Every structure is written in structure tokens, then in C-alpha cells.
Amino acid sequence: MTTMTTTKVNITNLAQASAVFEKMVAEKDIEGLGSLYAHDAWLMPAGLPSIKGREQIMQFFHDRIALTDYNINFTRKEIQEVEDLGFEITTWVLRSPSLNQKSTVKIGNSVVIWRRIDGTWQMWRDAFRYS
Numbered sequence: 001m002t003t004m005t006t007t008k009v010n011i012t013n014l015a016q017a018s019a020v021f022e023k024m025v026a027e028k029d030i031e032g033l034g035s036l037y038a039h040d041a042w043l044m045p046a047g048l049p050s051i052k053g054r055e056q057i058m059q060f061f062h063d064r065i066a067l068t069d070y071n072i073n074f075t076r077k078e079i080q081e082v083e084d085l086g087f088e089i090t091t092w093v094l095r096s097p098s099l100n101q102k103s104t105v106k107i108g109n110s111v112v113i114w115r116r117i118d119g120t121w122q123m124w125r126d127a128f129r130y131s
Helices: 014-026 030-035 053-067
Strands: 038-047 071-082 085-097 105-116 118-131
Touching: 014 030, 014 071, 014 085, 014 105, 030 038, 030 053, 030 085, 038 053
Parallel strands: 038 118
Antiparallel strands: 071 085, 085 105, 105 118
């Protein structure tokens, strides 16, 4: 089992955000993932109620990635920055090995609205769905 690190991340350029997120999922870095989200962030997974606030978002990720190895890869479709707001549209593939050594694969897309807070980009609204 991978040990959790406690990386605090400062995203100063949205172009680097997907790679940072991918790395933190692979390393099961729940605190690092949490540091990507604003304190008043919303995570909006399709088919589930909205999850509001950094602490609840960290719990969501903990419940899903703490016990299973995951690998997520993003393909950025569009990214825009305007003053202290930005958005990113991506598609992604999430892989997880199952008990019979075959990977479980989920394919999805997401829209993230970012806010620049004290010079650092943080996720403010994160909506995703998968098939």
C-alpha cells in the first residue's frame, strides 16, 4: 500500500493542473488533492449530491482512492484564464486493477471553474460524469 504524502500544491499556471492531479491520485495524496480545492469549493459528481467544502471533498476522495490503486489520465479540451477566474474542460480515463487483475476502466469528462486566491489557482466548482 502506498503511504500518503502531504504535498501542499500551489498552482500558478492552469496548464500544470491536470498533471498535478494525476500524480496526487496515483500517490493517494488526499491532503494534496484537498489543497487544490478552495475552502468553499463544490464537487459535483453526476448522479450524486453536491459535495461542499474542502473537508467533505477530501473525505470523498479518501473513500474512493485510499484502499484501491487508481491511475487517471486527463486530455485537456479547452482552458481559459480571465483575471482571477479560469475554466478547464477535460476528458479522462480512470483505471483501477480489480481482484482478478483486470483493470476497471471509467471514461468521463469534467468542467472545472478555477479561482485565483492569493496568487494560487484553486478549484472552485468541479463537475464530472463518467460512463
